[in-house]
Amino acid sequence: MADKYNAETIITETQKRISNAFDVFDHESNKTVDVREIGTIIRSLGCFPSEAELHDVIAELEEEEPTGFVRYEKFLPTVTKILLERKFRPIPEDLLLQAFEVLDQQKRGHLEPEELTKYLTQEGEPFTQEEMDEMLSAAVDPDKNVILYKDFISFYWQDGHPEKQTKWSSNNRVDEMGSSDTQTAVAGTSGAAIT
Amino acid sequence: MGCGTSIAVENQTRPSETDGSIKQPSPALTIKAAILIQRWYRRYVARLEMRRRYTWNIFQSIEYAGEQDQLQLSSFFSFMLDNFTQINGNGPDLISHLLDSVVDPLTEEVRQLKQEQIVVPESYSGPHLSFPLSVTDTNALLCAFKEEQTLHGKYVLQLLYETKKFLKQMPNVIYLSTSYAKEITICGDLHGSLDDLLLIFYKNGLPSAENPYVFNGDFVDRGKKSTEIIIILFAFLLLYPDHMHLNRGNHEDHIMNLRYGFTREVMQKYKTHGREILQVFQDVFSLLPLATVIDNKVLIVHGGISDKTDLDFLSTVERHKVKSALRVPKRSIDDLSVRACSRSSSRHSGRSRLDSPHTSGRTSRASRRRKKHCTKQGSCSSSSSSSSSSSSSMCSPRVSSRNTPRRPPPSPSLPSPTDVLQVPFLDSFVSLEPPEPPREELEWQQVVDILWSDPKNHNGCSLNAFRGGGCYFGPDVTQTLLQKHGLCLLIRSHECKQEGYELCHNGQVITIFSASNYYEEGSNRGAYIKLGPELVPRFFQYQVSRSTRKLTLHQKVRVAEGSALRALKEKLYAHRSELMAAFQQYDIDNTGRISTSEWAQVVESVLRLDLPWRTLRPRLARLGADGNVEYKSCFEDISLGELIPPVTPNLAETLYRYRTDLEIIFNIIDKDHSGQISIEEFRQTWKLFSSHLGVAVNDQAIDDMARSIDFNKDGSIDFNEFLEAFRVVHKLDVKEQQQG
Numbered sequence: 039m040a041d042k043y044n045a046e047t048i049i050t051e052t053q054k055r056i057s058n059a060f061d062v063f064d065h066e067s068n069k070t071v072d073v074r075e076i077g078t079i080i081r082s083l084g085c086f087p088s089e090a091e092l093h094d095v096i097a098e099l100e101e102e103e104p105t106g107f108v109r110y111e112k113f114l115p116t117v118t119k120i121l122l123e124r125k126f127r128p129i130p131e132d133l134l135l136q137a138f139e140v141l142d143q144q145k146r147g148h149l150e151p152e153e154l155t156k157y158l159t160q161e162g163e164p165f166t167q168e169e170m171d172e173m174l175s176a177a178v179d180p181d182k183n184v185i186l187y188k189d190f191i192s193f194y195w196q197d198g199h200p201e202k203q204t205k206w207s208s209n210n211r212v213d214e215m216g217s218s219d220t221q222t223a224v225a226g227t228s229g230a231a232i233t
Numbered sequence: 234m235g236c237g238t239s240i241a242v243e244n245q246t247r248p249s250e251t252d253g254s255i256k257q258p259s260p261a262l263t264i265k266a267a268i269l270i271q272r273w274y275r276r277y278v279a280r281l282e283m284r285r286r287y288t289w290n291i292f293q294s295i296e297y298a299g300e301q302d303q304l305q306l307s308s309f310f311s312f313m314l315d316n317f318t319q320i321n322g323n324g325p326d327l328i329s330h331l332l333d334s335v336v337d338p339l340t341e342e343v344r345q346l347k348q349e350q351i352v353v354p355e356s357y358s359g360p361h362l363s364f365p366l367s368v369t370d371t372n373a374l375l376c377a378f379k380e381e382q383t384l385h386g387k388y389v390l391q392l393l394y395e396t397k398k399f400l401k402q403m404p405n406v407i408y409l410s411t412s413y414a415k416e417i418t419i420c421g422d423l424h425g426s427l428d429d430l431l432l433i434f435y436k437n438g439l440p441s442a443e444n445p446y447v448f449n450g451d452f453v454d455r456g457k458k459s460t461e462i463i464i465i466l467f468a469f470l471l472l473y474p475d476h477m478h479l480n481r482g483n484h485e486d487h488i489m490n491l492r493y494g495f496t497r498e499v500m501q502k503y504k505t506h507g508r509e510i511l512q513v514f515q516d517v518f519s520l521l522p523l524a525t526v527i528d529n530k531v532l533i534v535h536g537g538i539s540d541k542t543d544l545d546f547l548s549t550v551e552r553h554k555v556k557s558a559l560r561v562p563k564r565s566i567d568d569l570s571v572r573a574c575s576r577s578s579s580r581h582s583g584r585s586r587l588d589s590p591h592t593s594g595r596t597s598r599a600s601r602r603r604k605k606h607c608t609k610q611g612s613c614s615s616s617s618s619s620s621s622s623s624s625s626s627m628c629s630p631r632v633s634s635r636n637t638p639r640r641p642p643p644s645p646s647l648p649s650p651t652d653v654l655q656v657p658f659l660d661s662f663v664s665l666e667p668p669e670p671p672r673e674e675l676e677w678q679q680v681v682d683i684l685w686s687d688p689k690n691h692n693g694c695s696l697n698a699f700r701g702g703g704c705y706f707g708p709d710v711t712q713t714l715l716q717k718h719g720l721c722l723l724i725r726s727h728e729c730k731q732e733g734y735e736l737c738h739n740g741q742v743i744t745i746f747s748a749s750n751y752y753e754e755g756s757n758r759g760a761y762i763k764l765g766p767e768l769v770p771r772f773f774q775y776q777v778s779r780s781t782r783k784l785t786l787h788q789k790v791r792v793a794e795g796s797a798l799r800a801l802k803e804k805l806y807a808h809r810s811e812l813m814a815a816f817q818q819y820d821i822d823n824t825g826r827i828s829t830s831e832w833a834q835v836v837e838s839v840l841r842l843d844l845p846w847r848t849l850r851p852r853l854a855r856l857g858a859d860g861n862v863e864y865k866s867c868f869e870d871i872s873l874g875e876l877i878p879p880v881t882p883n884l885a886e887t888l889y890r891y892r893t894d895l896e897i898i899f900n901i902i903d904k905d906h907s908g909q910i911s912i913e914e915f916r917q918t919w920k921l922f923s924s925h926l927g928v929a930v931n932d933q934a935i936d937d938m939a940r941s942i943d944f945n946k947d948g949s950i951d952f953n954e955f956l957e958a959f960r961v962v963h964k965l966d967v968k969e970q971q972q973g
Contacts, residue, residue, distance in 0.1 A: 051829065054833075054847055058845040059283065059845065061845055062286045062845050078279040078283065080279075081275065081279030082279050082280050082282070086272050088268055088272050137269040140262050141263065157266075157270075158271060161268075162270075164271075169278070172278070175786075176787055
């Protein structure tokens with residue numbers, strides 16, 4: 039890393055990013071956010087927690103007597119730690135592909151909407167009907183009425199990452215500290231298999 | 234819930250080596266795969282949600298900043314009026330004709346007679362109205378507008394005169410009852426969106442004795458069909474006077490209309506009668522009632538309330554005198570109980586200009602009053618900064634109204650009117666109790682608060698610096714007012730909400746907004762309320778859509794975000810010089826790069842938009858190899874159109890930034906709507922405007938520019954062409970289109 043980015047700068051920059059994200063959801067401009075938005079904020083900062091992991095974080099952030107709101111004073115230190123420790127790491131593209139392939143045991147290259155629905159609304163940390171509907175509306179190929187998951191992943195991988203979308207993607211370094219969405223930046227998980 | 238962390242793991246082989254006969258994956262594996270996909274997708278949705286939110290923030294920030302700019306424009310008009318600018322021999326008449334409630338030499342009767350004499354040509358294929366109106370007429374109007382026809386100017390004028398007559402006998406506050414009908418329908422802002430109005434009528438039925446409606450203001454501006462909407466609403470108003478009710482909104486204001494599109498729309502659709510139509514609209518708007526009360530329990534106003542709001546006082550206000558909320562009533566010397574300080578009067582020719590309306594933004598009332606007193610001191614040395622505020626403030630560069638942060642300032646206690654002021658008299662100082670603000674000003678204040686205020690969640694009542702008018706009112710203010718008048722609910726509009734409606738103040742305040750896709754296709758829903766005798770509101774939402782297929786969340790976000798970012802980039806471009814100067818201050822070594830922090834700081838302070846700049850940065854500027862922001866890249870995407878008069882970059886930027894204002898001014902000057910103004914008019918206007926803004930402009934540069942735009946060398950400028958040259962092109966979009 040370049041000299042400019044010593045530990046202090048990293049922390050400051052991270053905290054400013056957190057502050058920015060927090061502010062977007064601080065509707066009343068009083069340094070609090072609705073506890074139901076915590077998942078959205080943390081995820082938008084580059085983390086991929088599971089629902090269970092998220093519940094733990096929220097438990098930590100809530101007040102002694104839950105008010106339905108989370109204060110910035112509590113939010114900042116907890117989330118700074120999460121980002122700096124790179125908890126809840128991103129899922130690399132190939133790992134995601136493998137996940138779909140596990141479900142597609144017949145190796146057809148696609149999944150039926152009913153199949154995917156069954157898996158995602160019954161297994162793991164089930165989707166709500168709304169979540170499932172929204173995913174299907176985006177994922178199902180209108181002509182063939184199946185989910186071509188490889189295409190789906192690569193399209194959304196690109197679009198969900200503005201750095202790749204615009205011509206201004208920096209090739210040399212990840213420009214957002216700790217938000218490594220690209221698979222290369224995360225050590226240790228690339229090339230992993232689902233075990 | 235979900236799976237635990239320790240699950241017996243089966244031997245996992247690479248997918249390509251899988252034995253094709255295995256149909257079902259192991260349960261453990263399935264669960265893991267499912268969780269992975271769910272984790273990924275939920276993260277993706279969160280990201281979309283973040284984009285949607287900041288897109289929303291961008292639109293709102295720009296909208297409110299624009300409204301603040303509006304105050305600047307109106308102060309310019311005040312400036313022109315007060316200085317009796319002679320533009321091509323058309324004196325104050327030209328401006329005041331449009332801006333002031335000048336007493337028309339023609340009486341109402343004479344005007345109506347003239348209007349009746351207008352002949353509708355044979356070739357006219359639009360609807361014909363006959364007064365008094367009947368259901369046939371309203372149906373004809375609805376049909377005609379659906380087919381994109383225009384109502385002839387004669388009928389528009391007739392409709393307006395009848396509406397004016399009708400509204401004159403209406404009180405400021407209208408009291409309704411639910412006992413005669415099943416339910417009352419309450420709609421919010423429409424802003425020229427005819428599609429939304431038609432959708433509401435389709436879902437909810439047309440207004441009638443069995444189906445009463447209240448429309449809560451902001452019928453016009455922004456959308457392209459404001460005239461159609463207002464015609465329909467007025468027609469139903471005349472047809473069902475007891476079952477159709479309209480509240481005034483902050484856009485039912487001729488000065489707002491100048492900027493936000495209604496004036497332009499009228500002048501474009503009504504070339505012959507446009508000016509007269511606008512004149513009557515000015516009166517009619519100011520005659521619209523200010524509030525509606527249902528069953529003595531539910532108060533409906535467009536914006537909100539303040540801690541000064543009092544329904545009894547409001548009922549006595551002469552509402553028609555408040556033609557525009559943007560023009561503070563002038564104070565005359567008579568209002569002051571001491572006519573002293575003859576020394577100073579020689580400095581300012583004639584009447585000293587006591588009022589400093591909007592050039593200094595919305596300062597608190599008392600401090601404005603203090604300024605007024607101090608102007609009389611003239612040469613007194615003790616008159617510190619405030620004395621300079623009198624006539625020189627007219628030409629001060631635009632500063633104050635933009636200094637206000639988005640977040641509401643902590644609730645300041647407005648200085649009490651009993652503050653004692655020191656005023657010089659002869660050789661000594663006299664203690665004066667500042668006089669009570671004249672009635673006219675108090676009335677104006679009441680109206681502005683009703684039309685412009687927004688609810689906030691902190692207690693107290695503070696000046697709405699963000700908007701530049703009205704207050705932020707807290708739950709305590711709501712509670713107090715509702716209790717004072719025995720009410721249980723406040724329904725208001727004025728703010729766009731994603732779901733079309735929103736509750737706050739513990740359910741005591743409802744915001745209702747009826748223009749769907751207000752910022753952009755897919756940005757928000759519209760909604761209306763139905764209220765029955767039990768006074769429990771029911772909400773109905775809808776969204777107008779151009780496409781028949783339902784857009785995915787992702788597509789909606791993408792479109793809206795693209796639009797917001799374009800608007801933001803244009804803002805950056807419009808302030809290029811300022812931004813570059815500030816960037817360069819941080820870039821001492823001239824590397825062309827500064828840190829993200831520095832970049833965010835500069836942009837926020839120059840644009841004065843409270844947005845999450847760090848989160849937005851990847852969309853607006855590029856990073857260099859060392860991770861710093863290449864600040865010039867923010868301007869790369871935008872270029873001015875091809876056809877541009879040869880001007881210096883600075884002048885180009887200034888013209889670009891103020892092009893909307895210029896357009897409005899040109900439209901006013903161009904009395905016969907020919908699209909042409911003389912070079913002289915152009916030069917004078919530009920000089921005035923730039924001196925008002927405090928922008929240094931080279932005379933020679935203006936002359937050169939003027940002459941070069943005069944393409945056919947006949948001494949006149951086609952200003953539409955001129956303005957067209959300052960439209961920008963978004964290069965990335967062009968590229969996408971070329972590749973797509």
